[in-house]
Amino acid sequence: MTGSQKNDTERQPQTDLEETKKRAYIDILNLMSLIGFLYGALDDRLDFDEALAQQLKKPAPHYRTKLETNLLACLGGMSFVLILVQILTGVLLLFYYRPTVSEAYQSVMEITGQVPFGWLIRGMHAWGASLLIVMVFLHMLRVFLTGAYKPPRELTWVSGVVLLALTLGFGFSGYLLPWNQLSYWATTVGTEGVSAIPLVGETLKYLIRGGHDVGQLALTRFFAMHVVILPGITMLFLTVHFLMIRRLGIADPL
């Protein structure tokens, strides 16, 4: 600042620039103090900083070898990353998908052919589902082989099995939505399998299909399952799963 004040008359344009810069800095500073005002008040009540610091500094254990640490310790986290990808791509698909018997197939064709990058988002959602299930299986296998489900982590395992069932439910309900030959007949055969359950099988099949055959009601039900009911329940169990992992700590490596 001292330099610009000295040659005030000679460097008029420069001073203007300095002035603009100064004002911009002040604006940014004001904005930050505003955030600080809000954040500070929230932090006063809720201790964000302390909670965050505690979460961030929590140590992650090593396994016997570097390879094991990288491959075994990542499976659950990678499953979560894939769930996030499924949510993101799923919401994007939801913007264009129309869940009716007459329009579902057409809308999926539009997503693949006309919507910018629709083919990519749809491909990622379809492949993400398979990768997620592979990852969840491997995660479960790892927890089983290392005996990480043993006390005090019994309920973490139970919530994990529920999450596995939910993941399979996502796969089953999502498969019908493109409304092509494969999805229609795979769902017909799949729901037929439900009727093999003793006593309640037939009723259950009727309930899932919303009638004797797979039709509009089935599509509506599968759609509701896939985008509202299952995501809600999954969020709940994910929270429980994570809270228990945090609370009980990561199991000792073998």
Added chain:
Amino acid sequence: MEKEKTWKYGSEPFYPNHILKQLVLICILMALLVSLAAFFPPPYLPKADPYVTPEHIKPEWYFLAAYQFLKAADKLQFIGMWAPKIIGILAQGVIGLLLFFLPFIDRNPSVRPSERPYALRIGITLAILYIIFTAWGYFS
């Protein structure tokens, strides 16, 4: 407050060490996902037609094992007409319940592989059976 815990093979801070390593893995995972989506897009299939049954109906790969198991149970008809469906469903239900209640069934406190031979044998057998039935379903 939690006590400081010492780990057998050491540990690293969650942030930034562990997070950065995970980010590398996430990048690899995303690269794999985008490559699969780009090079192997979902196949083009005709619109659903309730009046035309395709020749080969197969579920998604992760349901193939269960599907194939039900089909294999069909061969148990010599026991009685009830046998295939009941046994096919019952066995899968039992496996599901076993999985759910595993921590309460397997009360062996040791986590060392040499001290839990039965649990590991049963678990690995089930995993291999799952793979075999999936492959059987895929190639039949």
